[in-house]
Amino acid sequence: MKSESRAEVYKVYQSYLDAFNREDMDGINACIEFPLTHIGNGKITVLDKFPLSPTEMKKVKGWHHSDSFEIDVVAMTETKAHLVCRNVRRLREDGSLIEEASAFYAFKKTGEGWKMFAISDVVNPAS
Numbered sequence: 001m002k003s004e005s006r007a008e009v010y011k012v013y014q015s016y017l018d019a020f021n022r023e024d025m026d027g028i029n030a031c032i033e034f035p036l037t038h039i040g041n042g043k044i045t046v047l048d049k050f051p052l053s054p055t056e057m058k059k060v061k062g063w064h065h066s067d068s069f070e071i072d073v074v075a076m077t078e079t080k081a082h083l084v085c086r087n088v089r090r091l092r093e094d095g096s097l098i099e100e101a102s103a104f105y106a107f108k109k110t111g112e113g114w115k116m117f118a119i120s121d122v123v124n125p126a127s
Contacts, residue, residue, distance in 0.1 A: 006073040009081045009107050012114045013071065021065075023054040033108060033115035040121045064093040081107040081114065097126040 012031050019027025028050050036047045045051070057063055070086040083105045090098045106118035 005076060005078075006081075009073050009076065009083060009114050010071065012107065012116070013083050013085075013105065016116065020054050023058070025050065025053070028054075031116055033110055033117045036116070037118040038121075039119070040123075061090065061098050062092045063090050063098055066090050079109045083107065099123050099125045 016028060016031035019025075019031065032050065034048055036050070038045045038047060038051055066088050068087055068089045070088075071083065072086075073081055073083050075082045084102070085105070086102045088101045088103075090101065092098060101121060101123045103119060103121040105116050107114045108117050
C-alpha cells in the first residue's frame with residue numbers, strides 16, 4: 001500500500017486526536033462513520049454517537065494532557081486500515097500519572113475519505 005494512503009489515515013487520526021484535545025465534538029464526529037463499534041470493558045457496543053465527552057473525561061479523571069504516543073498504521077487495503085496507538089500516558093496538570101492506555105482503531109474508505117468505524121481500548125490505571 002502506498003505511503004500516501006497510510007499518511008491519509010494518520011492525518012484523519014491526528015484530526016480526531018486534535019479535536020479530542022480541543023473538546024470539539026463536531027471535529028470528533030467528522031472523523032467517524034457511524035455506527036461506531038466500541039470494544040472495551042468486556043463488552044461490544046454499537047453506538048450512534050461518540051461514547052464520551054472529552055470535557056467530562058477531563059473533569060472526572062483530572063486529565064490535563066497525554067504523552068508518549070506510539071502511533072502506527074499497521075495494515076491496510078484500498079478500503080480498510082488498522083491503526084494502533086500504544087502506551088499513551090494520561091497525566092494530571094502536575095504531570096502525575098492517571099493511567100496508561102493503548103487502542104486499536106479500524107478505518108474504512110468512504111465517499112468523504114477515511115473514517116473511523118471501530119475502536120478497542122485497554123486502559124490501565126496508575127498503581
